[in-house]
Amino acid sequence: MxxxxxxxxxxxxxxxxxxxxxxxxxxSPQIMAEExxxxxxxxxxxxxxxxxxxxxxxxxxxxxxxxxxxxxxKQNKTLIEELKALKDLYCHKTE
DNA sequence: TTTCAAACACGTCAAGATGA
DNA sequence: TCATCTTGACGTGTTTGAAA
Numbered sequence: 461m462x463x464x465x466x467x468x469x470x471x472x473x474x475x476x477x478x479x480x481x482x483x484x485x486x487x488s489p490q491i492m493a494e495e496x497x498x499x500x501x502x503x504x505x506x507x508x509x510x511x512x513x514x515x516x517x518x519x520x521x522x523x524x525x526x527x528x529x530x531x532x533x534k535q536n537k538t539l540i541e542e543l544k545a546l547k548d549l550y551c552h553k554t555e
Numbered sequence: 556t557t558t559c560a561a562a563c564a565c566g567t568c569a570a571g572a573t574g575a
Numbered sequence: 576t577c578a579t580c581t582t583g584a585c586g587t588g589t590t591t592g593a594a595a
Contacts, residue, residue, distance in 0.1 A: 514582055
């Protein structure tokens with residue numbers, strides 16, 4: 461009979477079964493399948509969190525760009541006004 | 556109030572980038 | 576070279592706002 465030891469999980473990542481089976485059962489098809497399933501679940505969980513973080517960063521980046529656009533548009537408007545004022549001043553001087 | 560399209564959020568997969 | 580991370584693409588479910 462295989463001897464399994466189930467450790468209480470310390471985190472969501474370490475969820476699963478820790479196997480301390482005797483060496484002739486370490487590579488049994490069932491153990492291998494369980495290990496593969498566990499690895500897949502961990503990978504999916506990590507990727508789920510990575511995708512969330514990636515989206516959060518992308519949203520933040522887009523917000524930064526939008527802020528920058530707003531600032532530059534304001535600057536552009538101010539410069540256009542300034543140029544207009546200078547042109548007016550120049551025209552009146554040459555009259 | 557109901558219907559429906561558009562926008563949004565999420566989970567998954569796959570491919571490329573990166574570090575050990 | 577391998578394991579892990581990052582991110583674009585896709586499919587699916589949910590939310591939202593306008594039109595009937």
